[in-house]
Amino acid sequence: MNRSLTFEIFRYTAILLALAVTLIPTLWMASMAFKPIAEWSAAGADLTWWPKSPTLDNFRFIFGTSTSDLIVALDRTAGKPILASLLSAVFGTLIAMTAGTAGAYGLSRFGSGQNLPLALIQLRLFPPMAVMIPVMIMWAFFGLVDTWWGLALIYGIVTLPFAFWLMKTFFDDMPREIEDAALVEGCSRLRVFMKITLPMMRPALASSALFVFILNWSDYLIALLLTTREWVTIPVYMASLSSSMTGQLYGAKAALGLIAAVPPVIMGIAIQKHLVRGLTFGALKQ
């Protein structure tokens, strides 16, 4: 392929633009997280790319151990919201992945419940807000409002279609001969699923779980409606970081944002090798 110079220039410009759109806000947030108040507040003289006098004060502030001149009384620290986010997102992901994987396997292998895929995708046709009022009423009835388990449950339900559809694609791609090979050796269906199918699906499970986790982790609206005080999550807590004196506490928000970015990044790195779909299933020649 011999591309023209114009094309190459255009290509790299497009790549740089795309990188700028994603990276500059992230870098700005990272930089802001280490700036003292004078450098991020409206009162600050000038905005700079790098903190002139880097400090961990923003982090100390959100965890309630600040000694600085941020004269704001926090009614709670970031510890509980981080825990709330972790619990609800992790368990929500577990629910969605367990139900989604089981459903996808059944449908992919036995073709039962032909209307299920469409019914599930319909869940995503509504804006979540359209169903949130009834959900709030139900959750209130069951005493699930403002609990991490209530949140985990709704996260599991909302992300189930994604888990299901992703896993179904992966199961459809896995050649049935591999399972037949184990069945013909006298393995039970359950044992085949546990010992052959699931282990071979590890890459698929990992990438689907990461996707579902990120969806749950970054939810704002559902948590805003279903939590009030005890179990608010990071995004909801972040929105509350403001004061009548200084307005938005950008430094604190940036510090929290940086912390919130850690789990998806760690998970992403941990399963990086699985994210490459090149590791297709089975040594098979089609």
Added chain:
Amino acid sequence: MTAIHLENLVKRFGAFTALKTMDLEIRDGEFMALLGPSGCGKSTTMNMIAGMEQPSGGRITFDGRDMNGVAMGRRGVGFVFQNYAIFTHMNVYDNLAYGLKVRGTSASETDRRVKAMADFLQLTPMLDKPSAKLSVNILQRLAIGRSAIVEPAIFLLDEPLSNVDAAFRAVMRTELKHLQRQFRQTMVYVTHDQLEAMTMADRIAVMDHGVLQQVGTPLEVYNDPVNLFVADFIGSPGMNLLKGTLADSDRGLVIDLGALGVTAPLDPALSAVARTNGVREVVYGFRPERVVLATAGQGLAMPVTFIERIGARTVVHFGDGEQRVKAVFDNDIAVQTGETVHVAVEPRFARMFDAATGVAIREV
């Protein structure tokens, strides 16, 4: 070590009939090849023997025991898949040991048998390698080893060599035959490659369009095809088939080969059958290997259109259109493209088919 009997076996997938009706007796310890083009129903038949598919009609018995409703894990069959179906999350050793593990074989016995099988298939150097990164040739050995290790009474192989390279295929043909001699299993081998069927099988079942065409030893199928399909399908190149009409002459019954403007004499036995049969429109068939050069004025005078040299042998194509003839000679044959050559076939090597039904006309 089990005889397989297929009785009136039928398989339909919705409106499509994959297998019309099949009766086949596979003897104890026999190497039976199911041979036919894609979509002929051979794999469907095999899947029903394995229990992966349920028959729509008829029954399958192993040594007289009806297999209807018996789960595939309880039939005592080993199955080698075309795409190997290796458990890529396990290493070579664990793949080989899998069947033994499922059966609850003791660790020491498993270890002994895995090592013996690895030795037999030359897999010993890679026992602890992850199976995901092996070459297709190795994967194929592994797949065969994984099924053979439990010493199944029936060994089913579904086109196991279609993905490996040609040189390795030749090696594996010999090894599979050895494997079968060693374990004396009943082997059913599905293939579309007649060379594999010819070289390995004790008997071949030729299938087409869901119908069993002919069952016989490789030579029976090759020498005496029961119909035009088998005649054309078996052999490379296939049998020469020329349309003709039976006519009486002073030499007795002959075939008037119409467009070629010659008549071919008939073997006395064949001509006797043809007389009682009453068919006039026939197809005259002979193997390319049976064609010999004749002196001028004898046999068929045909222009050489194309010469194909395949090493030890040379395939010469004569004529074109409807009346095309192929002949296989030694590679030192002195003919040239464009030249007209006289060729002949001894009447005893000629075969005859009913042009309307395609069925062979022969002594019974």
